[in-house]
Amino acid sequence: MSRTNPQYRLAARPVGLPAASDFRYAEEEAPQPGEGEFLVEVDFLSIDPAMRSWMNAGRSYVPPVALGEVMRAAGTGHVVESRHPDHPVGEVVSGTFGVQRYALSDGKDVGTVDLSLGEAPLHLGVLGFSGLTAYFGLLDIGRPRPGQTVVVSAAAGSVGALVGQIAKIEGCRVIGIAGGPDKCRHLVEELGFDGAVDYKSGSVRAQVKELAPQGVDVFFDNVGGDVLDDVLTRLARGARVVISGAVSQYNSEHGVQGPSNYMQLLVNRASMTGFVIFDYAPRFDEARARLADWLREGRLKERTHVISGGVERFPEALRGLFAGENTGKTVLAL
């Protein structure tokens, strides 16, 4: 059976924000699975800030996407052809399928999606890498204790919104940093944050000082740049800064802005620690079960921003993410 496979390949390494011309759209014929392989029809793609970092050359926690290669993306889909004993036709699966309608797989790093825990797009958000990143980054690296103050940046984004809600479950006081009054209202009124800092409206440093007068015990940073520098000046003694991302820097044309206030780590006997979620793979099931419980109990909420229109809309969806248009998890429906 012949299937047309629309896809985006990386055409150029972007300078600044990714432009449409950095990708090349193509329609190929979907491949046929060989022995031990299966073909996935991708239904949803996760649109993530980290995608921008995968487009750069150079050493990172994963190899860069090669020029000419299908753009990397996590997704969920269903098996439409199979010559693999463990992945029958009809199975719903998640994996790094790329920005394309059909993906060939040998089963490596592909998981079965348990729809009883939540519908497919949730497996790219709260039950996927967003939820796992929030869970392990906050609990294992940030180690918040009840009553402590947790600040999270990009708090209306997929990871940030979950970090704040998990911190509330853990009994912390939670302040989110986001852009604009709508997002800030969402954090406080719908997600139960104790306060919100609008980075588009006045000094982040002054707002954090007002909302967290005792200092910040855990800062979960998705943003970098000025926001990181501002929060560093407000650390409590023994604070933990969790480096999860640096979305403000991914599109920088002038190199990365390092945190010039890093000596506050010394002043406050504080630490700044990075992590990569793949290291926690042996504990993914444990975390996913807890996240699913909290979701079922209504203690975790996820707003999913579904963009319809298929593979063709990928460059636009990615630009929207960096323009800060979305609240919650951005998913492209194919």
Place this chain on the structure above:
Amino acid sequence: MSRTNPQYRLAARPVGLPAASDFRYAEEEAPQPGEGEFLVEVDFLSIDPAMRSWMNAGRSYVPPVALGEVMRAAGTGHVVESRHPDHPVGEVVSGTFGVQRYALSDGKDVGTVDLSLGEAPLHLGVLGFSGLTAYFGLLDIGRPRPGQTVVVSAAAGSVGALVGQIAKIEGCRVIGIAGGPDKCRHLVEELGFDGAVDYKSGSVRAQVKELAPQGVDVFFDNVGGDVLDDVLTRLARGARVVISGAVSQYNSEHGVQGPSNYMQLLVNRASMTGFVIFDYAPRFDEARARLADWLREGRLKERTHVISGGVERFPEALRGLFAGENTGKTVLAL
């Protein structure tokens, strides 16, 4: 009895390198001890990079030296007058006596110097804050394991030279970063380092890569700036970066240069942690005993650079420190 007390007071907050005009020299009459006080005749002053940071306004781990105040300095001396029950005349003491010949004290934060462990200047170096900083910073924050690679910057300085030697005692491979062939030779030939990087001679990044091809497990940083950024690119997975100082930045007129490669903490699942030695006060005796043992056994060596000439030469001694003229501990003899 009347005693003349030569001293330096802070006259202006320096811009860049401290100039002689940032201090005001005065000769006052030494004060008389009241009830519960004693007068110390200061014999040796510790000349430290951190002095520069104490001269800036603004929040740090200690309050800044106020304009008009005697410049802060640690020193050793002997009691010449006493109305304090625990500190009799003749006792040898250490404390933060300031840049002056005579200091009045009520005994707070003053310790008795045990000359059986080593002569007085050593109590400002290996048996004083330099040794304690190296000991706790390396062992408690850096946590090196035998066989791991430890890199230390300002390695020919007082703290750095001790960090490297303690790391060798712990069974590590040790690379020092210093300026110029003489200092580098000293590290390898006299202090037993496994290798030395001359930051004045070619790329630090390339030299570290060559000397530590498996990556850096512990980086003890006294320097900041480009050196920190270079070493961040060479971290091993799970590395610990210990922030002990940032001597390259203390005199900066353009603000502090933050580490633009800080996302290497994420890539390498690494941490960057600051500490303040005063927090370890309850364990100072334990550490000092071990340091004295190692000193006696010849496993720790300290080169002391004694500048004679008295209080008057303080500004010059401080400038010499920042010019990188010294190897080992710099002490001003009064």
